Amino acid sequence: MPFSSLFRLDLRRLIMLLAFLSGIATLSNTFYASYQVQREALIQNTLEANRVYATKLAASIEEYFEAVRQQLGYSAALLSEHFSDETLLRAELARLKLQTDSFNSVFAVDAQGTLLDIYPETLSQLRGIRATSQAAQTALSAKIPLISEPYQGASGYLLIAISSPVWTREKRYLGYISGTLYLEQPNMLSRLLGEHYYRDGSYLYVAGSDSRLIHHVDPKRIGERVPNNPVIKAVLQGETGSMQLINSQGVEMLAGYAPIPSSGWGVVAQRPLKAVMAELDSLMWAILYQSLPWAVVGLMTIYLFARLISQPLWQLARGARSLDAENAQDQIQQVKAWYFEAAQLKRAVLAGFSTLRQRIGVLTRDVLTDPLTGLYNRRGLRVTLDTWQLKQQGFAIIALDIDHFKQVNDTYGHDMGDQVLKYLATVMQECSRTADLACRNGGEEFLLLLSGAHLEDARQVAERLRLRMQLADIPHIDRSITVSLGVAEWYPNSGITVEHVLKMADQALYAAKQQGRNRVVTAAVDVEQANLG
Incomplete structure (x- = not known):
């Protein structure tokens, strides 16, 4: 076999190997980087969700304790003049146990620590015994409403006791009534x-x-x-x-x-x-499976271009060996096409991985957007602010917050609260332009960044947005949903940082809340007048 044929064959193999290794390295690096980004995002989102x-x-349990303490306090006041009346005492304990099913058992203890009565009747054998538990001693000595630490009760159950003292009108301590929760029972x-x-x-x-x-x-x-x-x-x-x-x-x-x-x-x-990582692994495998066909097409394209590369390189070598020939310059000019072929090879590799990059782009957008409303989250906000600052692009900021949003959640439930958040997100997008940025800053707090807008323009947009929400007819909600808004402006060379302008908008929003809600306050004028007033 001629030496030149051997050289051409080895060179083609070397080019193919280099191309394949480059493609695999690029795929592996991109895949690994995407995995790390998504891993960190999933961990942070899970931590925040938990x-x-x-x-x-915790708030729900606190409300529950407040409710049962009110029940016990009411019963203690009711029995303050009838604590020694066995009939009334037993009836009240039965009512406490049966009316709301808040307790596993209910009992009354006098000031000397004697168990006067207990309900349900299955525990009647405990009547008349001395209450010697640490929880009972603490309740007798403290003489205030208490929630005990877990202890082993006379019934044999591990329980906690919620107690309320019984006082006469003359402020004489009679004892306490208590409801128990068995930790190992429903x-x-x-x-x-x-x-x-x-x-x-x-x-x-x-x-x-x-x-x-x-x-x-x-x-x-x-x-x-x-x-x-x-x-x-x-x-x-x-x-x-x-x-x-x-x-x-x-x-x-x-x-x-x-x-x-x-x-x-x-x-x-x-x-x-x-x-959490199992979900991410499933997601990454799905991306890999969907990208494999395109990767195969890209690698086949690399193989074809590698074969084409060998011919112009061989012409370059032949031209180098015959520099004194009349057509040597023409041969070297033909080699210049090699750069075009190399660019084609690069584009073929990139085309082969275009699908993967699109997938990574989707994942990146997920990291930058709020899953409930589809608006940008704080990361997306930060990226946009950094970009606008680099471009020296001025903008106005509208900070807005739903008035009494907790009441919406408490009255209609969190699902309807989510519907209100999504409705507000839709209104924000309808009241803004393509170049503007709508962002959910957390909870019921939102930001609207108006590219190139001045303070008065932003105030008009904010007023339009406020009016849209006030007049909104949201299904299944029979009350008006209003928002309070604060407006501020940032422009290049103003000497004020973006962070300070964000704080100004937030202060304006706070001023709107202080002035009665459902209004627009501008940071430059209204807040200053409020401070002077």
Whole structure:
């Protein structure tokens, strides 16, 4: 076989190998970078979701405790002049137990610690005994409404007691009435917590002030003390937040937590990191499977172009060996087409991975947008602000907030609250231009950035948006939904940072709230006049 044929064959193989390795390296690097971005986004979103969830549940439990304390307080006031009347006392205890089913049992203890009566009747054998538990002694000595730590009751159950003192009109202490919640038996509290069990590996638990588990998805762990868990330590110190940790069972968790102030307890909602990563793995495999056909097409194109590359390179080598020939310059001129072929090869590789990049673009947009409203989130806001600053592009800011949004959630439920948020997002997009940016800043707080707009223009847009919401007829909501808005402006070389302008818009929004809500306040004029006033 001629030497020239061997050289051409080896060169073609080398080019093909280099092209294939470059393509695989690019695919692997892009895939890995996408995986890392999505992994971090999923972890942060899960932590935030668990924090919000724990906060809402802690608020619900706090409301429940407030309701049962009111029930006990009402009964204590009712019995203040009839505490020694066995008939009335038994009837009131029965009413407390049966009317709302808030307690597993209800009992009354006199000032000397004697159990006067108890309901249900199945516990009647306990009447007349001395209440010697730590919870009873604390209630007798403190003489104030209390929620006890878990203890083993005379009934044999692990329980907590919620008590209210009984005083006469002459301020004489008679004892207390108490409702108990058996931690290992069904009751209102267990139902409230049990309704929030996920099927994706997530679960929640409640820890008492002594680090003892009051509620857990595994009933066997109720009553167990977990003193070295960093999440429990944080929530029992009154902190609200989220944390990635390895729990007492050695499982890596993504936890959100919030305290219950009246009881000193803490709610923790958590999900195994492994379950979160399983979702990401499934997503990345799906992207890979959909991209493989295009990758195969791209690699085949690389193979064809590699074969074409060998011919002009061979012509270059032949021209180099015959520089003194008359047509040597023409041969080298032909080699110049090699650069065009190389560019074609590069485009073929890029075309082969265009589908993957589109997928990555979709994932990137998901990271930058709010999943509920489709508006940009804080990351998207930051990217846009950085871009506009680099371009020295002025803009106006409208900060807006739904008035009394908590009342909407409390009255109509969180699903209807979400519908209101999505409706407001739609109105914001309809009241803005393509070049503008609508952003959900968190909760019911939104921002609208108007590219190239001045303060008066933004104020008019804000007023139009406010009026649209005030007159909106949202299905299934029989009240007017209003918004308060703050307007500010940033322009290049103003000497004011974008962060300060954002704060000005927020202050204007706060001023709108202070002035009665459902109004527009501009940072440059209205806020200053309010401060002077």
